[in-house]
Amino acid sequence: MQRNLAGSVKPNLSLSALMERDLLEQRDRAQRQDQVALFTTPNYAEAEQALIMLLQVHNLDENLDQHTRLQTVFENAVAVALTIAYSNEYQSDVAHRFLHRILYRINRLKFFWYDDLNHYTNERSLYMQTIRNQIEAAWQAWELSQLDVASLKRADVVETLRDWSAADLDPALSETGRYFQDDMTLAGYRKMLEIASLDGLVEASQLSLTLGGVANEIHSVMTRLLVEEYGAGKLARKHSTYFATMLSDLGMSTEPEAYFDAVPWEVLATINHSFLLSERKRDYLRYAGGLLHTEISVPAGFSPYHAAAERLGLSADAMSYWTLHIKVDKLHGRWMLDEVALPLVERYPDDAWELLLGYAQQKFMGDRACEAVARAAKLADGEG
Ligand SMILES: [Fe+2]
Ligand SMILES: [Fe+2]
Numbered sequence: 010m011q012r013n014l015a016g017s018v019k020p021n022l023s024l025s026a027l028m029e030r031d032l033l034e035q036r037d038r039a040q041r042q043d044q045v046a047l048f049t050t051p052n053y054a055e056a057e058q059a060l061i062m063l064l065q066v067h068n069l070d071e072n073l074d075q076h077t078r079l080q081t082v083f084e085n086a087v088a089v090a091l092t093i094a095y096s097n098e099y100q101s102d103v104a105h106r107f108l109h110r111i112l113y114r115i116n117r118l119k120f121f122w123y124d125d126l127n128h129y130t131n132e133r134s135l136y137m138q139t140i141r142n143q144i145e146a147a148w149q150a151w152e153l154s155q156l157d158v159a160s161l162k163r164a165d166v167v168e169t170l171r172d173w174s175a176a177d178l179d180p181a182l183s184e185t186g187r188y189f190q191d192d193m194t195l196a197g198y199r200k201m202l203e204i205a206s207l208d209g210l211v212e213a214s215q216l217s218l219t220l221g222g223v224a225n226e227i228h229s230v231m232t233r234l235l236v237e238e239y240g241a242g243k244l245a246r247k248h249s250t251y252f253a254t255m256l257s258d259l260g261m262s263t264e265p266e267a268y269f270d271a272v273p274w275e276v277l278a279t280i281n282h283s284f285l286l287s288e289r290k291r292d293y294l295r296y297a298g299g300l301l302h303t304e305i306s307v308p309a310g311f312s313p314y315h316a317a318a319e320r321l322g323l324s325a326d327a328m329s330y331w332t333l334h335i336k337v338d339k340l341h342g343r344w345m346l347d348e349v350a351l352p353l354v355e356r357y358p359d360d361a362w363e364l365l366l367g368y369a370q371q372k373f374m375g376d377r378a379c380e381a382v383a384r385a386a387k388l389a390d391g392e393g
Pocket of ligand 1: 212213238248334
């Protein structure tokens, strides 16, 4: 993460004053490190287990005081992880991963999984909402600090949307894309599928959360998009079914969330981000900007996976999810630009820059997730 350089500019002080100030800063930093060191190793697995047990408590909000040990274990780990994950000095993949697994476990209750109905008993728990809000507030502030929001506010929205969309529709192949395309082994490919399956098997579900409301042309296009993603009501044509076919063709589990443990925090972050924006109508423009980026960038993003599947000699079924998306998302991208994003600029001229924020953030987080997938796939290459 970029440090705040403005904060390190020193006023006009004498040499001794500067040295004294540097020493004090060093001491403060050391003290903070000591403080973190005292609580660097909470048992995140135990804390996550505590959350799972709390989620199963009948009427949690009313009965929380009977589970104070679970609550303490869980909340202490969250507090430490928040400090570690989102401070400049002590970022830790383990803390990021714990926080995003917690968020995901709370967010996933917004979907119906056709499992035991008792699993949803705390879907609207105020305690869970408080924990979710606490994590999201720190996480989102950290994410925003990595983007130049001020320049987005000054940009010409229509021109920028057109420029970005054209560039992301047909970008040069990145180093990571080249690895997926030319070097990834079957073991790496399977690892990539494991990770992608968490979202792939419930693909476009967050979009469904945005559709309730008044009818107009924008709403109709968003609905049409969902209907396409959902196979027009035919299970065999639902996009997630193509993903399941791809998994079963390789003898992998098609059970949703079967590979949850394989998912890096960077990928969980994109899923949790989608839950957050799709749930908040105030962020409708950000959500639409993010979805525009997703649809526009998928054809180029999936092409290396498709090429890898061909190179590895997989069947047409085993790559049909890629083939389908490389084709249809060109169309979906056009819908999102011409029939959703640009009409939203007209309807909300003062807030239109939020489309750019949504787009830029989706790109930033998506690229970060892609790098994490490549790292995991390379590790599997080495083991496979
Ligand atoms: Fe899709
Ligand atoms: Fe799509």
